[in-house]
Amino acid sequence: MLGGVFVALLVAWLIVNLVKTPSDFFTVMLIGITTGSVYALIALGYTLVYGILQLINFAHGDVFALCGLFASTIVLSLLGLNENTSAIGIAGGLLLTLLIVVVFGLLVNTSIEFIAYRRLRNAPRLAVLITAVGMSFIVQNISLAVFDVNFRSLPPLISESNVFKIGTVTYQWNQLFAVLVTIPVLLLLSWLVKSTKQGKGMRAVSQDPDAAAIMGVNVNRTISFTFALAGGLAGVAGLLYLIEFNIRYDTGFELGLIAFTAAVLGGIGNLTGAVLGALIIGLIQAFNEGLGWLAPGSDWTRSIVFGLLIAILVFRPEGLLGERTPEGA
Amino acid sequence: MRERLRGVSKLEPLDGVFAAWRRLPHGFRAALPVIVVIALAATYPYYVSSLPTDVPVILAFPDVGACVTIIIFVMMAVGLNIVVGYAGLLDLGYVAFYAIGAYTAGWLASGQFQQVRVHFGSVGISKEQNGIHISIWLVLLCAGILTAVGGIIIGLPTLRLRGDYLAIVTLGFGEIIPQFVRNADSIKGFDLTHGTFGISPIDSPGFGDHLNKALGLPVSYQSSFDRERFFFWTALALLLLAVFCSLRLRESRLGRAWIAIREDETAAGAMGIPLMRTKTWAYAIGAFFGGMAGAYIASFNSGAFPSQFQFNISVFLLCMVILGGMGSLWGVVVGGTILAWLNVEGLANIGSWVNAHTPLNVEVAKYQFGIYGIIIVLMMLFRPVGLIPERRRKREIEEGAGASERDKSVYAILEAEDPREKD
Numbered sequence: 001m002l003g004g005v006f007v008a009l010l011v012a013w014l015i016v017n018l019v020k021t022p023s024d025f026f027t028v029m030l031i032g033i034t035t036g037s038v039y040a041l042i043a044l045g046y047t048l049v050y051g052i053l054q055l056i057n058f059a060h061g062d063v064f065a066l067c068g069l070f071a072s073t074i075v076l077s078l079l080g081l082n083e084n085t086s087a088i089g090i091a092g093g094l095l096l097t098l099l100i101v102v103v104f105g106l107l108v109n110t111s112i113e114f115i116a117y118r119r120l121r122n123a124p125r126l127a128v129l130i131t132a133v134g135m136s137f138i139v140q141n142i143s144l145a146v147f148d149v150n151f152r153s154l155p156p157l158i159s160e161s162n163v164f165k166i167g168t169v170t171y172q173w174n175q176l177f178a179v180l181v182t183i184p185v186l187l188l189l190s191w192l193v194k195s196t197k198q199g200k201g202m203r204a205v206s207q208d209p210d211a212a213a214i215m216g217v218n219v220n221r222t223i224s225f226t227f228a229l230a231g232g233l234a235g236v237a238g239l240l241y242l243i244e245f246n247i248r249y250d251t252g253f254e255l256g257l258i259a260f261t262a263a264v265l266g267g268i269g270n271l272t273g274a275v276l277g278a279l280i281i282g283l284i285q286a287f288n289e290g291l292g293w294l295a296p297g298s299d300w301t302r303s304i305v306f307g308l309l310i311a312i313l314v315f316r317p318e319g320l321l322g323e324r325t326p327e328g329a
Numbered sequence: 330m331r332e333r334l335r336g337v338s339k340l341e342p343l344d345g346v347f348a349a350w351r352r353l354p355h356g357f358r359a360a361l362p363v364i365v366v367i368a369l370a371a372t373y374p375y376y377v378s379s380l381p382t383d384v385p386v387i388l389a390f391p392d393v394g395a396c397v398t399i400i401i402f403v404m405m406a407v408g409l410n411i412v413v414g415y416a417g418l419l420d421l422g423y424v425a426f427y428a429i430g431a432y433t434a435g436w437l438a439s440g441q442f443q444q445v446r447v448h449f450g451s452v453g454i455s456k457e458q459n460g461i462h463i464s465i466w467l468v469l470l471c472a473g474i475l476t477a478v479g480g481i482i483i484g485l486p487t488l489r490l491r492g493d494y495l496a497i498v499t500l501g502f503g504e505i506i507p508q509f510v511r512n513a514d515s516i517k518g519f520d521l522t523h524g525t526f527g528i529s530p531i532d533s534p535g536f537g538d539h540l541n542k543a544l545g546l547p548v549s550y551q552s553s554f555d556r557e558r559f560f561f562w563t564a565l566a567l568l569l570l571a572v573f574c575s576l577r578l579r580e581s582r583l584g585r586a587w588i589a590i591r592e593d594e595t596a597a598g599a600m601g602i603p604l605m606r607t608k609t610w611a612y613a614i615g616a617f618f619g620g621m622a623g624a625y626i627a628s629f630n631s632g633a634f635p636s637q638f639q640f641n642i643s644v645f646l647l648c649m650v651i652l653g654g655m656g657s658l659w660g661v662v663v664g665g666t667i668l669a670w671l672n673v674e675g676l677a678n679i680g681s682w683v684n685a686h687t688p689l690n691v692e693v694a695k696y697q698f699g700i701y702g703i704i705i706v707l708m709m710l711f712r713p714v715g716l717i718p719e720r721r722r723k724r725e726i727e728e729g730a731g732a733s734e735r736d737k738s739v740y741a742i743l744e745a746e747d748p749r750e751k752d
Contacts, residue, residue, distance in 0.1 A: 116706055133702075145696065313497065313498050
């Protein structure tokens with residue numbers, strides 16, 4: 001009821017803005033989709049791990065930031081790419097970076113699981129959760145130690161020319177790039193989880209680890225595999241975020257919380273839900289920061305996102321697409 | 330036989346002491362260490378200047394001003410311990426209570442609202458000054474009550490959630506409130522919090538002219554010659570109040586209900602404990618001390634600034650509770666003192682000692698939160714009961730059976746829930 005009123009007000013606000021400044025509205029919407037697709041990659045990491053361990057992996061956002069910083073070192077120092085490099089050079093370089101960062105991300109994430117979470121397999125959830133908070137700080141400080149406090153960003157490697165321009169609504173190649181990378185990654189992930197043996201194992205373990213173990217699923221290996229997937233996604237997200245924005249050691253914490261909100265909004269544990277939630281959060285953020293009429297502005301983005309998180313958890317803890325869990329009771 | 334005799338004769342003089350000690354009343358024996366510690370702490374300002382300043386590793390003992398901050402942080406940890414340790418509710422947003430307390434002091438005891446002129450028991454300020462100036466003693470109480478109300482407001486919708494969801498919601502509040510105070514400098518043109526600049530100066534506590542004449546107590550701490558000493562003693566008194574309340578609450582009907590909920594929420598509910606009300610009380614009382622501590626430290630720093638209230642502080646306080654032992658009051662006091670000292674100056678001192686005596690050159694203070702992260706992870710992995718476990722637990726462990734039982738009771742502190750419980 002309350003939620004219905006809230007959504008109605010939100011829609012009304014969007015329509016007023018659409019009528020007032022249609023071109024702004026669509027430009028902002030495209031930005032929202034771009035940001036949302038990066039959020040989706042991070043949100044999937046949260047949702048995958050939560051699905052299998054019922055653990056909010058606080059360290060995930062920091063792994064993402066570490067990957068992004070690592071990617072900046074590869075692109076700038078190791079490969080020495082800049083805006084004057086030939087198109088083939090840039091394409092090859094970015095692809096190579098992507099591969100390296102994905103491997104790096106999955107190594108980091110599986111090591112975290114191996115060092116910290118595995119020993120607490122039979123401990124209560126809060127013990128693991130507190131450990132995850134601690135790991136988050138550790139990873140963040142590793143980023144700080146290696147990459148220092150400065151923001152890192154890339155020169156405009158991907159053309160900022162327009163993909164299309166309708167009226168004053170523009171969409172640039174560098175924005176499209178994030179979407180173009182995200183979609184195949186999502187398809188690949190979906191295939192991995194749905195059709196491979198390892199993916200079946202994941203789903204089995206998330207439903208009932210004991211039964212899965214009896215049926216011959218190697219639970220520990222499956223959990224490591226899940227963390228590897230999540231880490232790989234964090235790697236992709238790190239590179240994409242670095243291309244669009246700038247990144248520093250503590251970027252991951254806030255972004256992680258935003259992505260976690262997206263995962264909860266979609267229904268935690270639900271892969272499609274995470275993508276949907278991330279797009280919605282991306283749009284909310286973009287509308288809040290970009291629209292002219294009655295928008296609170298970027299100062300309030302965090303409050304709005306966390307307010308939304310609290311509202312979902314209180315009124316609909318199962319999220320948009322999730323199933324009811326005991327926590328919701 | 331000879332061995333035994335020799336042993337006895339060796340111990341004989343000490344035996345007399347032990348026997349005499351055992352003849353003392355139990356209450357006195359239990360209280361003596363506490364009295365000694367309090368006496369040592371209370372006289373600290375008198376002997377701190379004669380302590381050595383070239384101690385290896387830690388270099389120097391904290392001065393009185395640093396101790397005020399340490400004590401107030403310990404007080405917050407004691408408040409958080411009620412929520413996390415007693416009731417077993419993981420709160421990752423305790424900094425919100427700190428912020429509410431500090432800003433209450435800012436609103437009720439400073440020149441923030443220039444539109445009005447309200448004076449009530451204010452000391453050391455000209456009556457001509459605009460703004461709301463209420464006696465800090467009342468402000469401390471107001472801050473505590475207001476924060477407790479805030480805790481109830483946060484708690485009511487969220488406390489029916491379990492475990493990790495509750496943690497996330499509290500984290501959300503812990504992020505929203507600092508951002509609110511940062512941005513609320515022109516709500517419809519009204520300057521509520523003065524934005525990033527914060528509210529400063531905030532009035533200082535004091536006893537006013539009458540008590541000054543009668544007993545020689547300072548009119549206002551700020552203008553007093555012994556400013557830091559008075560702040561120190563008051564902080565110590567507040568901490569003792571928090572510790573005393575914690576101790577009494579722990580033994581009360583409410584405290585036992587908290588522990589029952591911590592150990593098994595479903596069973597506690599089945600035994601007729603009103604879950605929501607009991608948990609909300611834990612929140613409110615935990616928040617009360619957080620708010621009071623926040624208001625006091627705002628008065629000590631003479632300001633409340635939004636940059637003080639970050640998620641890091643919540644984790645830092647949680648780390649104090651974990652290090653000491655969740656639910657163990659004395660553990661939290663000890664663990665909190667160690668960590669708060671590390672935070673205030675210990676890490677910087679140790680860092681400069683390390684840099685001076687080894688070829689390393691690290692800015693230890695820069696990585697303080699990484700160090701707290703390491704402490705949290707190590708404690709969770711290897712000693713989840715904390716440095717000084719709660720006696721109730723310890724006794725259970727000693728009387729209990731094997732290692733698996735021990736682990737079970739240890740983890741019951743956190744949550745007695747099957748990690749994979751699902752419908």
